[in-house]
Amino acid sequence: MEPQCPIGSSPSMTAPFSWIRPEPHGIHVVPSDIWVDPSRAVPRALVTHGHADHARGGHGETIATPATLAIMKLRYATSDGAVPVAYGESISLGGGVSATFLPAGHVLGSAQILLEHAGERVIITGDYKRAPDPTCAPFEVTPCDIFITEATFGLPVFTHPPIGEEIGKLLDARTENPDACILVGAYALGKAQRVIAELRAAGHADTIWLHGAMEAMCRLYEEHGVALGDLRLVSDATKDEMRGAIVVAPPSALNDRWSRRLPDPITAMASGWMRVRARARQRGVELPLVISDHADWNELTRTIVQVNPQETWITHGREEALLRWCELSQRRARALALVGYEDEDD
Numbered sequence: 021m022e023p024q025c026p027i028g029s030s031p032s033m034t035a036p037f038s039w040i041r042p043e044p045h046g047i048h049v050v051p052s053d054i055w056v057d058p059s060r061a062v063p064r065a066l067v068t069h070g071h072a073d074h075a076r077g078g079h080g081e082t083i084a085t086p087a088t089l090a091i092m093k094l095r096y097a098t099s100d101g102a103v104p105v106a107y108g109e110s111i112s113l114g115g116g117v118s119a120t121f122l123p124a125g126h127v128l129g130s131a132q133i134l135l136e137h138a139g140e141r142v143i144i145t146g147d148y149k150r151a152p153d154p155t156c157a158p159f160e161v162t163p164c165d166i167f168i169t170e171a172t173f174g175l176p177v178f179t180h181p182p183i184g185e186e187i188g189k190l191l192d193a194r195t196e197n198p199d200a201c202i203l204v205g206a207y208a209l210g211k212a213q214r215v216i217a218e219l220r221a222a223g224h225a226d227t228i229w230l231h232g233a234m235e236a237m238c239r240l241y242e243e244h245g246v247a248l249g250d251l252r253l254v255s256d257a258t259k260d261e262m263r264g265a266i267v268v269a270p271p272s273a274l275n276d277r278w279s280r281r282l283p284d285p286i287t288a289m290a291s292g293w294m295r296v297r298a299r300a301r302q303r304g305v306e307l308p309l310v311i312s313d314h315a316d317w318n319e320l321t322r323t324i325v326q327v328n329p330q331e332t333w334i335t336h337g338r339e340e341a342l343l344r345w346c347e348l349s350q351r352r353a354r355a356l357a358l359v360g361y362e363d364e365d366d
């Protein structure tokens with residue numbers, strides 16, 4: 021027999037997890053009327069991280085980590101209604117719901133959000149990875165009932181190699197081409213700083229040259245304690261100064277007029293999609309570097325096993341294969357049809 025509750029006695033009388041509702045433009049926390057990573061402006065939002073497909077300007081109130089708020093301020097020039105929450109800190113959202121921000125290992129400031137209501141625990145990962153990254157705090161495995169995960173690289177074919185191997189390829193190309201420069205396409209938030217920090221960790225101490233679009237975000241990372249070494253702007257250099265150098269630019273700059281100022285550039289690109297040769301060819305990439313800030317297939321499945329939720333909800337990416345894997349491993353799962361998440365950040 022079902023346990024009986026007198027009417028109105030406690031929130032647990034409602035159906036399990038009815039307080040959290042996936043809608044096409046975000047995940048709605050019903051009792052607090054607050055949205056997680058909504059794809060349109062709302063009165064109150066929880067934001068997992070600063071990539072454009074998760075963080076939008078224009079919310080009345082934005083609850084996020086201090087670094088994510090700083091990134092949003094830089095990108096959208098808005099800081100009204102900013103509510104900073106540190107990793108490990110819990111805040112009450114109203115309606116009997118609390119939120120705790122936990123590191124997601126994706127980019128600076130990125131968080132999983134643990135929501136608790138009436139003894140039920142739901143984690144929304146946002147984007148995440150498990151591979152080490154010197155520019156952000158590592159993902160924390162945390163038990164919960166419902167685990168809402170991304171699936172950007174949710175196919176078994178996607179395995180990201182250790183980043184040291186890819187950085188090694190970049191440094192080898194540089195040694196072999198002392199009169200050229202290596203132009204690395206990398207997303208301005210996260211990927212660029214990670215590539216630079218990994219180059220430093222591998223002993224590359226020379227000046228790294230930046231496209232102007234990279235500068236402000238690199239400075240922001242440095243202000244948050246991520247050392248990136250000697251960085252200078254391509255616009256301040258002569259062609260000869262950049263021979264034998266590494267240049268970092270947004271992917272959109274790889275094949276545009278801007279790159280003509282570089283000495284015989286060898287085009288590289290740091291992205292999880294570089295696993296797919298056709299994608300590298302399409303972009304005219306000569307040196308594909310498989311470097312991703314998202315979990316690969318093994319990380320996704322290992323994380324579900326470790327978190328061991330009652331149910332897994334899959335947000336954006338290649339949901340079908342991960343859904344199938346959950347079924348085959350006797351795990352309850354469902355795919356959510358969310359809109360507006362694109363790979364700014366692969």
Ligand SMILES: [Zn+2]
Nearest residue numbers: 071126147365
């Ligand atoms: Zn992201």
Ligand SMILES: [Zn+2]
Nearest residue numbers: 073147361362
């Ligand atoms: Zn994303």
